[in-house]
Amino acid sequence: SETKKLLILPGDGIGPEIMREVARIMAWMSRVRGINFDITEDLVGGASLAVHGVPIRQEVIDEARAADAVLFGSVGDPKWASAGFDLRPEIAILKLRQELGLFANLRPAKVFDALADASTLKPEVVRGLDIMIVRETVGGIYFGNPRGIETLPDGSRRGINTEVYSTSEIERVARVAFDLARKRDNRVCSVEKCNVMESGLLWKEVVTDLHAREYADVQLTHMLADNCAMQLVRNPRQFDVIVTGNLFGDLLSDLASMLTGSLGMLPSATLGAVDADGRRPALYEPIHGSAPDIAGKGQANPLAQILSFAMLLRYSFNMLEDAEMIETAVANVLASGLRTPDIMSPGMAVVGTEVMGEAVVREL
Amino acid sequence: SETKKLLILPGDGIGPEIMREVARIMAWMSRVRGINFDITEDLVGGASLAVHGVPIRQEVIDEARAADAVLFGSVGDPKWASAGFDLRPEIAILKLRQELGLFANLRPAKVFDALADASTLKPEVVRGLDIMIVRETVGGIYFGNPRGIETLPDGSRRGINTEVYSTSEIERVARVAFDLARKRDNRVCSVEKCNVMESGLLWKEVVTDLHAREYADVQLTHMLADNCAMQLVRNPRQFDVIVTGNLFGDLLSDLASMLTGSLGMLPSATLGAVDADGRRPALYEPIHGSAPDIAGKGQANPLAQILSFAMLLRYSFNMLEDAEMIETAVANVLASGLRTPDIMSPGMAVVGTEVMGEAVVREL
Numbered sequence: 267s268e269t270k271k272l273l274i275l276p277g278d279g280i281g282p283e284i285m286r287e288v289a290r291i292m293a294w295m296s297r298v299r300g301i302n303f304d305i306t307e308d309l310v311g312g313a314s315l316a317v318h319g320v321p322i323r324q325e326v327i328d329e330a331r332a333a334d335a336v337l338f339g340s341v342g343d344p345k346w347a348s349a350g351f352d353l354r355p356e357i358a359i360l361k362l363r364q365e366l367g368l369f370a371n372l373r374p375a376k377v378f379d380a381l382a383d384a385s386t387l388k389p390e391v392v393r394g395l396d397i398m399i400v401r402e403t404v405g406g407i408y409f410g411n412p413r414g415i416e417t418l419p420d421g422s423r424r425g426i427n428t429e430v431y432s433t434s435e436i437e438r439v440a441r442v443a444f445d446l447a448r449k450r451d452n453r454v455c456s457v458e459k460c461n462v463m464e465s466g467l468l469w470k471e472v473v474t475d476l477h478a479r480e481y482a483d484v485q486l487t488h489m490l491a492d493n494c495a496m497q498l499v500r501n502p503r504q505f506d507v508i509v510t511g512n513l514f515g516d517l518l519s520d521l522a523s524m525l526t527g528s529l530g531m532l533p534s535a536t537l538g539a540v541d542a543d544g545r546r547p548a549l550y551e552p553i554h555g556s557a558p559d560i561a562g563k564g565q566a567n568p569l570a571q572i573l574s575f576a577m578l579l580r581y582s583f584n585m586l587e588d589a590e591m592i593e594t595a596v597a598n599v600l601a602s603g604l605r606t607p608d609i610m611s612p613g614m615a616v617v618g619t620e621v622m623g624e625a626v627v628r629e630l
Numbered sequence: 631s632e633t634k635k636l637l638i639l640p641g642d643g644i645g646p647e648i649m650r651e652v653a654r655i656m657a658w659m660s661r662v663r664g665i666n667f668d669i670t671e672d673l674v675g676g677a678s679l680a681v682h683g684v685p686i687r688q689e690v691i692d693e694a695r696a697a698d699a700v701l702f703g704s705v706g707d708p709k710w711a712s713a714g715f716d717l718r719p720e721i722a723i724l725k726l727r728q729e730l731g732l733f734a735n736l737r738p739a740k741v742f743d744a745l746a747d748a749s750t751l752k753p754e755v756v757r758g759l760d761i762m763i764v765r766e767t768v769g770g771i772y773f774g775n776p777r778g779i780e781t782l783p784d785g786s787r788r789g790i791n792t793e794v795y796s797t798s799e800i801e802r803v804a805r806v807a808f809d810l811a812r813k814r815d816n817r818v819c820s821v822e823k824c825n826v827m828e829s830g831l832l833w834k835e836v837v838t839d840l841h842a843r844e845y846a847d848v849q850l851t852h853m854l855a856d857n858c859a860m861q862l863v864r865n866p867r868q869f870d871v872i873v874t875g876n877l878f879g880d881l882l883s884d885l886a887s888m889l890t891g892s893l894g895m896l897p898s899a900t901l902g903a904v905d906a907d908g909r910r911p912a913l914y915e916p917i918h919g920s921a922p923d924i925a926g927k928g929q930a931n932p933l934a935q936i937l938s939f940a941m942l943l944r945y946s947f948n949m950l951e952d953a954e955m956i957e958t959a960v961a962n963v964l965a966s967g968l969r970t971p972d973i974m975s976p977g978m979a980v981v982g983t984e985v986m987g988e989a990v991v992r993e994l
């Protein structure tokens with residue numbers, strides 16, 4: 267098979283330093299397993315604003331389109347906090363999602379055995395937790411029109427955003443959820459606010475219809491978003507796959523992540539549609555942010571970035587064996603007691619970004 | 631002072647049976663303290679649908695307007711689950727909010743000392759928790775236009791809802807939050823998604839301006855809604871007052887409630903604007919639902935309904951002493967070891983709705 271094209275976008279804050287630990291793993295793959303990638307690297311977020319004056323250039327979007335997969339670090343930089351709505355570093359990720367049609371964000375919330383105590387929830391509530399949230403990411407209120415702030419004749423202002431979901435947008439993301447469920451515990455919970463929003467009512471109907479037509483073997487339940495927020499705290503292990511819209515998914519996936527107590531461990535994938543040539547655009551990123559407060563100090567946890575790379579190998583390159591090797595290496599390093607400061611607990615050995623990355627390579 | 635007018639709307643499920651325990655307390659107030667109310671009672675939700683074919687009649691809204699305060703039970707009945715969008719029992723509460731202009735929902739999330747173990751969170755994370763969420767309730771995506779489901783020429787459909795917030799809507803609810811903060815720990819956290827929504831951007835600007843103009847003595851911070859969902863799990867005690875829009879408030883207040891582990895204990899108030907005569911429309915309700923699964927079994931916890939009544943005495947009738955007496959009685963009954971099944975824990979005595987209500991009266 268030909269060499270896979272990888273676009274690497276480290277971004278801001280701790281992005282570049284944790285991405286270096288992925289490079290270490292790629293070097294190992296090349297050296298030991300003879301696997302090489304065709305790598306392009308570019309700037310996004312505050313890093314791009316500083317050099318090019320925009321959070322993402324058209325060239326970068328074109329590079330992303332040409333790549334077989336994108337490995338993303340994180341964006342966000344206090345320096346650009348007041349740059350204005352159109353110059354937010356976040357634009358980088360929003361544009362990539364929309365221009366590449368990355369509509370399905372896969373957000374696993376998984377508790378690692380070695381880290382069950384890291385949660386603020388009681389260990390008996392979260393031990394073994396393994397939820398997959400599938401969040402729609404190119405529709406809903408993030409992108410709907412009309413939007414903006416208008417000034418009325420009396421000088422007062424109105425802020426407006428529009429939530430829109432179409433049959434096909436709902437169907438394609440529900441399909442991703444059902445397909446994933448079949449490889450897991452075969453249960454999907456669809457989440458909306460159909461009791462107050464018509465877009466939620468349509469969401470529920472479309473998911474129900476699709477289920478009856480094509481996925482009757484999967485167990486489907488429906489839940490209101492407010493209740494889902496409660497149930498994630500009350501008894502998170504009741505869930506297998508959750509599928510929901512862009513805005514609810516934003517809150518609920520972050521909430522679910524925090525249940526694990528170790529954000530520094532959690533990867534994510536955002537997938538587009540398979541095209542005529544069988545190619546599927548995809549972006550992988552840790553769920554944590556750019557953590558400007560610890561950037562450059564060598565303390566950041568590189569494991570979520572490394573696990574995002576493993577997810578990339580699995581979903582985009584079908585390199586299941588390599589993905590699993592990396593995941594096992596990470597679990598073993600944790601079991602051996604190494605901890606970056608964010609996941610430190612009594613009796614463990616605190617290490618920095620590099621030592622953690624090296625330990626994973628040693629395990630490999 | 632003249633007799634206060636109270637409208638009582640028990641609603642569905644456990645609503646009527648827990649409301650009877652409030653009646654017990656009112657009987658005590660009349661007997662012992664000589665305080666009487668002018669009480670009207672009516673149907674809402676499924677109970678109204680069954681008799682009148684609508685979830686709430688115009689008469690009931692007029693009664694609510696004429697009353698000095700409304701004490702609400704809960705609505706929601708599986709019998710009406712497929713009644714259609716315009717016949718949902720929930721319409722009752724949505725109409726009351728909108729027609730009476732009940733724009734500020736006050737949702738305390740408080741951990742009772744005796745119940746700190748009831749939470750799924752570690753006791754050291756939630757002990758002493760005392761958050762007040764102020765949620766906007768007559769604007770935002772719940773009521774904005776255009777809304778609905780439209781069918782396109784190709785037969786596909788689109789669900790649409792519109793989030794709209796105006797300067798004055800944001801200002802008046804922020805004012806409620808700042809005023810409350812001054813009587814508490816003097817800190818307000820304003821929550822939106824200004825990084826993706828212009829309505830959130832306006833929200834942040836308006837709250838910031840109002841703060842600078844009139845509330846500079848209160849500490850104001852801003853937080854994105856997804857981060858707030860995380861922070862509520864990570865370290866909920868960092869918050870004093872949270873102010874946010876209708877939809878975020880719906881999820882975040884339910885999430886915050888669940889942190890306490892005892893939904894059956896939590897009251898809420900929804901306040902309107904003070905009119906020219908100094909009257910302020912207000913509705914009080916427990917935050918739990920109608921719990922159809924245990925309705926009629928005499929097992930429901932009446933304490934949230936009783937505490938909602940105490941909140942009513944405090945906010946609407948300025949009867950601070952009576953409110954405090956009831957709250958103290960509830961705390962003492964809990965300390966004495968009585969528990970309804972929902973808050974039962976080892977070593978305590980499980981009791982039903984009536985025994986719990988009687989115990990509160992005995993304490994009084």
Ligand SMILES: CC(C)[C@H](C(=O)O)[C@@H](O)C(=O)O
Binds near residue numbers: 360516825
């Ligand atoms: C960066 C930001 C625009 C983004 C979002 O709100 O979607 C982030 O919170 C996420 O969840 O990926």
Ligand SMILES: CC(C)[C@H](C(=O)O)[C@@H](O)C(=O)O
Binds near residue numbers: 462720723724
């Ligand atoms: C009953 C329903 C319409 C309501 C809402 O979503 O606002 C409820 O969840 C609440 O929070 O009071």
